[in-house]
Amino acid sequence: MSTSVPQAPATTQASSADTAKVQKPKRKRRKFSPWGVVAWIVGLGFFFPVFWMVLTAFKQEVDAYTTTPKFFFVPTLDEFKAVFDQGVGTALLNSLFATTVSTILVLALGVPAAFALSLRPVRKTQDALFFFMSTKMLPVVAAIIPLYVIVSNIGLLDNIWALIILYTSMNLPIAVWMMRSFFLEVPGELLEAASLDGASTWRAVREVILPLVSPGIAATALICVIFAWNEFFFAVNLTAVQAQTMPVFLVGFIAGEGLYWAKLCAAATMAALPVVLAGWVAQNKLVRGLSFGAIK
């Protein structure tokens, strides 16, 4: 570490990179700081409900119900088994299906649209962008009544395809804006150069542009997965038993105050785990998705 400081001026990089190099070890050397301890405590505090949820999922019900919280116990998988007996399988498959198919649809519609709004912009690009975002800002509650009427009239009530269509429309604006921000990072000359070489636009896009934005596509997909998996409002109003998703399955646990916290936590863990993992993987791109690409 310390040797890098005298070495830095010797490198042939730009001066700004040099100063960054010199600064970095300086910042890293102060590894232990009291503020670090504070950050750890707060971080663990925020994480605690999640930790407790996972921990309780491995308890017996007697261990889950204690006035003094129990941190040590004999772990068991009984409650996960009980959740499966209660039919979580269907809900898991429904969630998986709705999330996967809607995300594929979002990318299939959104990536070309983002391209048409960035590298090869159409006229009225601003208007189109504005339209996409404004759909995201209208409260869904104002649309739910006609949606319910329409969906039941075309016989899609309690049908997973109703959710797939709605999840696609829910995530498409985010995907368009987010992918656009990735496309805009691609140097425009690249596309020009490829076109001059005689390649068709489509080939240029496929062979030059798409590989460059593929990390962006992956991040966009993960964010769509998170939102689709977690969605509850449409799911609870438009599905019942057959097409219920994981969040709707959890509704079964609010009624009454029975002695089944461990089972509740097992079900909640199964609902939350996939998206938490997806979010951890995508965490560096999370801000970009949430701010419609406005913040990198």
Place this chain on the structure above:
Amino acid sequence: MTTIAPGSSEERAATRDSEHVERIKKAQDPGVSRAEGWRRRGPLLPALIFMIIVTQIPFLFTLYYSTLSWNLVRPGSRRFVGLQNYLDVIGDSTFWQVAINTVILIVGTVLISVVLGLLLALLLDRAFLGRGLVRTLLITPFLVTPVAGALMWKTAMLDAVFGIVNWVLSPFGVHNVDWVSKFPLTSVMINLVWQWTPFMMLLILAGLQSMPRDTLEAGRVDGAGAFQLFRELTLPHLRRFIELGVVLGAIYLVNTFDAIYMMTQGGPGTASANLPFYIYQRAFLGFDIGQAAAMGVIVVIFTMIIASFALRLIFKSFTGKEEAA
């Protein structure tokens, strides 16, 4: 949408024989012929048409329904009543209470999570051992399925007898407080703040990390104290990010439904109901389609006011990238 029919405007310009207009157009879109225009538009159209159909048509129906007296369980009750539903909604005292709840939830949650998010972002902007891990821990509440998070807060965290919160607070003389039924709106807000603080933290942290280090360095050389640096340099730089967090948070929080549904069902009475939950109750438990639709329209108007700020901010962030960086 005007995007779909640009040919007509081109023709109009030509017939007007105004070379000036043509020249401006050429400059804006160099070398885009009509065929090329359609080739460019091609990739956009499927997404655009899909969104128009799925999102705009239901809203038109909502507008239409809001002029009807229509109860789902009374067949044949559907008839046109004009603006009567709106008058009924405005005269409904529950509506106003619920509207106030909605505002309290949004403003309270946004303010608290912005302040907490700012503090956390400042903590995370420092180098310490395991910083990445702490960040991962901190964003987790935002990722957890909201329904699952709300269930956890309702039961394991806030339960009167077995809840962790009461256990933690018991040394301070708090015993067996039934949070969810005694303070329903506060309980919901605790859950929402837990969920949204990570969002604000991420936005503000992105702001802090985009801050030019040399400005701070220059300030330090000039002998400014830590607090002065923060107030004079850091905070103005963060303003854009905080504003964005506030408006985006507000827009997402207008739709709060999961937490209320899972924790309180809007109760006791309507003490913790917000507008989405109340509309849901009126539509799906009361089957009063007309009034629910009218309330939906009112929520849309309310949201559009916030959204107009949001759109302006986001567009500014995009176009003003250089000056901000």
